[in-house]
Amino acid sequence: MRKVPAPAWVPNPAAYDEVLATHVDAYGPALVPLGHLDLKPEHLRRRSDDDVVPLDVESVRPDVTGLIDLITLPAVLRQAGHELSAARVLGLYLDATAARGAGWTAGSLKNALRAYAAATGLESLHGLDR
Template identity: 85%
Template sequence: MTTAPATAAQALTGLARTRPTGWLPTPMPADPADLLLRAHQALAADHPGETGRISLLSGRYTAAVFAVHRPPPQGSLVLKLHADPAAYAGETLAYALLADTAPVARLYAEGEKSLSLLLEYLPEPAEWSGPRTPAVLAERVAAVHTASLRLPGEAAEAMAGFTLAALRHAPAPAWIADPAAYAEVLAAHTDAFGPGLVPLGHLDLKPEHLRRRPDGDVVLLDVESVRPDVTGLIDLVTLPAVLRQAGHEFSPARVLGLYLDATAARGARWTTGTLKSALRAYAAATGLESLHGLDR
């Protein structure tokens, strides 16, 4: 497998499946004026107590994000609208799993009619130039990957069908290219975490998704892509590219070490050898073309 530098977008070549044009029946409108109208309608339909000037932060085919500027001392909010009901359901599930157990933006309210979320507004980017930032990012990623080990009882019961114990007795997902290799990945995770872990992963890692609260706490944004069953290895493969994109030239071995330390601090029993073996099995299971030197 090659070790040539890859961008964050290229890191998962072979695994990512590109959807065909027009796959979403009712995408978000392209006109900013139409998006703002949609935002006002969402607040009125599902969040009638919230008022304030609304500005568009980003608009995509599948979702749009707005700032709701409220007067002090309330502080602003983020309003996120989904066009895809499945993505909305996935993001609400991710917040339910991560809100009390991992460093992500706070979720204040959900709106089922408008497929909307009201979230913490975090305009301040994290400081990427500091020498501690790579370790902080690894810690934040590890917190997400191990979040299910710290779920309250009711949430843990609700996710029982997605634990490693359940997944190892279920058919491999349709997106898996090699079920036998996928079984190796699940077995390695069971050895590292125990059978009760829900293997969360698939963070949309990029520098702009690491933000800082006024108190200095660093949190991750945009968890809509997080899902059970993919495992955190997908994010480990992306980490070297994200750090390089942010200006940190870390060797694959050093990135692997950061992840080993961060997960060990949260209860994992990985070794360098077992983690590399799991990565190789993951590549075989998913069709991933390169591990970018992490398995060397």
């Protein structure tokens, strides 16, 4: 993996490097995960089978990972009137990324979330790290 400097807004570059390393471990060098979905209730639609789907997608950049979308998802679902536990959201993320070739485990994903919080100064993971 090519070393990319942490963005200027990241207060803990070492933790950010750990976030990127966990992504390389989970996705490998050839798979590009989706990230930065700009999640908010206006970008969610409920399908006829009652599933909720996001509409706004951008490919991940070195300074943006899909983790912020995962962290935001429980709050956005609550705002949209679709309450899911943090454990369920984490499980759905693990299943969805595994179906697309990622090798996350619950432990590696939780470690990545904690590193992301440390890297960015984020105060809450909404229970996703438990």
